[in-house]
Amino acid sequence: MKQLLIVEDDPGLQSQMRWCFTDAIEVSVASDRESALTALRRMEPQVVTLDLGLPPDPGGASEGFALLEDILRLAPMTKVIVVTGREDKENAVKAIGMGASDFYQKPLDADILTFVVNRAFRLAELELENRELASQSNGTRIKGIVAASPEMLAICRTIEKVAPTDVTTLITGETGTGKELLARALHDLSSRADKPFAAINCAAIPENLLESELFGFEKGSFTGATQSKKGKIENANGGTLFLDEIGDMPMALQAKLLRFLQERVVDRVGSVKPVPVDVRVVCATHRDVQELITQGTFREDLYYRISEITLDVPALRDRDGDALVVAQSLLQSLGKQMDRPNLTFTEDAIKAIKNHPWPGNVREMINKVKRATIMADGKRVTAADLELNCDMAGPESQLNLRQVRENAERAVILQALQSCSFNMAQASRLLGITRPTLYNLTDKYRIETSAESPSA
Numbered sequence: 001m002k003q004l005l006i007v008e009d010d011p012g013l014q015s016q017m018r019w020c021f022t023d024a025i026e027v028s029v030a031s032d033r034e035s036a037l038t039a040l041r042r043m044e045p046q047v048v049t050l051d052l053g054l055p056p057d058p059g060g061a062s063e064g065f066a067l068l069e070d071i072l073r074l075a076p077m078t079k080v081i082v083v084t085g086r087e088d089k090e091n092a093v094k095a096i097g098m099g100a101s102d103f104y105q106k107p108l109d110a111d112i113l114t115f116v117v118n119r120a121f122r123l124a125e126l127e128l129e130n131r132e133l134a135s136q137s138n139g140t141r142i143k144g145i146v147a148a149s150p151e152m153l154a155i156c157r158t159i160e161k162v163a164p165t166d167v168t169t170l171i172t173g174e175t176g177t178g179k180e181l182l183a184r185a186l187h188d189l190s191s192r193a194d195k196p197f198a199a200i201n202c203a204a205i206p207e208n209l210l211e212s213e214l215f216g217f218e219k220g221s222f223t224g225a226t227q228s229k230k231g232k233i234e235n236a237n238g239g240t241l242f243l244d245e246i247g248d249m250p251m252a253l254q255a256k257l258l259r260f261l262q263e264r265v266v267d268r269v270g271s272v273k274p275v276p277v278d279v280r281v282v283c284a285t286h287r288d289v290q291e292l293i294t295q296g297t298f299r300e301d302l303y304y305r306i307s308e309i310t311l312d313v314p315a316l317r318d319r320d321g322d323a324l325v326v327a328q329s330l331l332q333s334l335g336k337q338m339d340r341p342n343l344t345f346t347e348d349a350i351k352a353i354k355n356h357p358w359p360g361n362v363r364e365m366i367n368k369v370k371r372a373t374i375m376a377d378g379k380r381v382t383a384a385d386l387e388l389n390c391d392m393a394g395p396e397s398q399l400n401l402r403q404v405r406e407n408a409e410r411a412v413i414l415q416a417l418q419s420c421s422f423n424m425a426q427a428s429r430l431l432g433i434t435r436p437t438l439y440n441l442t443d444k445y446r447i448e449t450s451a452e453s454p455s456a
């Protein structure tokens with residue numbers, strides 16, 4: 001609902017202004033600084049019209065400027081339209097300089113006033129949309145990848161550039177950093193997208209089966225080969241072949257793969273007839289290939305063949321700000337999947353997510369967020385639900401976080417009550433809450449509400 005606060009000390013003008021607006025805008029009025037601040041706290045209006053001439057200085061502008069300062073300090077997103085006399089341009093300009101969004105000159109003209117106010121509402125709306133978009137924005141259009149860090153966005157830009165070409169790409173990085181996801185992106189953003197994406201994990205298949213898995217075999221080529229079968233490479237014809245954990249490929253097979261990459265033909269096991277295949281090859285490994293070459297377990301010539309372009313995916317802990325963005329996105333999607341929507345992280349969880357080194361990268365995070373989605377009580381996910389340590393001030397304080405918040409709330413309520421001599425109406429105005437809410441809170445925190453026996 002649109003909320004407008006009119007701050008005007010002239011009762012006649014107050015009601016004239018009030019009648020300028022339709023039911024679509026909820027209008028409140030205040031005639032001095034104090035009541036204006038109470039209304040601001042309670043309604044949080046998007047737009048305020050502020051007559052600078054307020055008591056005790058109705059002829060000047062000092063009280064109006066003081067209120068303008070208060071409003072922009074307490075609620076800086078509020079659009080304040082300053083109302084001045086016809087000859088008062090100087091103060092209008094000064095108010096704009098202080099942060100007012102517009103000004104309006106008396107005498108009242110209903111059309112101009114509604115125009116100016118509606119424009120301010122539109123501006124407030126646009127700013128809100130912008131803030132929401134910025135907070136949700138995922139800096140990449142690559143499907144499935146959530147990233148905001150410059151490090152990961154640079155990788156995504158490279159993927160977008162490399163995808164339409166056919167160059168053989170090597171993706172390196174720790175386990176769980178998203179190498180396979182990026183390999184799929186290379187495929188999805190290429191002209192091969194509607195053809196197969198065939199993935200094979202070279203570390204997961206026993207050495208004696210890997211060759212026939214990759215290259216296929218002819219009937220009778222070994223015991224049990226009762227009929228011919230195409231391998232992964234042939235099956236990927238026209239599409240993309242993803243060789244995961246290429247660093248674990250046995251030496252003997254590396255030679256055969258090299259021949260395939262050079263000649264673009266496959267020799268099925270037991271066949272002497274090469275079959276031409278058109279595939280784009282993407283490889284990945286979490287190992288240090290240079291080190292493997294030095295150790296003599298990886299062929300240098302194969303390395304140069306597969307690494308026409310190399311992408312080194314940074315670990316999650318080395319991506320500035322990504323851990324939280326990815327965790328929040330996972331919490332949303334896993335929450336939806338598990339029928340626990342609208343979960344949010346507590347402050348200790350946010351701190352813990354930022355501080356954890358994530359040795360298993362996004363895969364580790366998926367497991368932790370999944371667990372927390374199941375374990376969380378209510379709508380808030382804590383560091384404990386994530387099984388993470390929150391080292392804000394030693395583990396003892398973790399248990400006390402809720403207590404810390406409640407203590408702060410209790411102290412502010414008590415302060416407000418004391419400053420108003422325990423007048424509930426005044427204190428609730430000061431706190432920007434209703435009287436019933438204040439009574440609930442004083443009950444909750446067992447605060448005596450009479451001045452004679454404060455429980456401080």
Ligand SMILES: Nc1ncnc2c1ncn2[C@@H]1O[C@H](COP(=O)(O)OP(=O)(O)OP(=O)(O)O)[C@@H](O)[C@H]1O
Pocket residue numbers: 144145146147173174175176177178179180181182244284285286326362363366
């Ligand atoms: N930036 C990201 N945004 C969202 N999800 C991601 C991101 N990076 C990785 N993931 C998810 O994390 C999981 C692990 O990613 P992936 O399998 O691509 O990692 P990997 O580097 O290939 O791991 P490994 O080396 O162990 O094979 C997948 O479920 C993937 O969807």
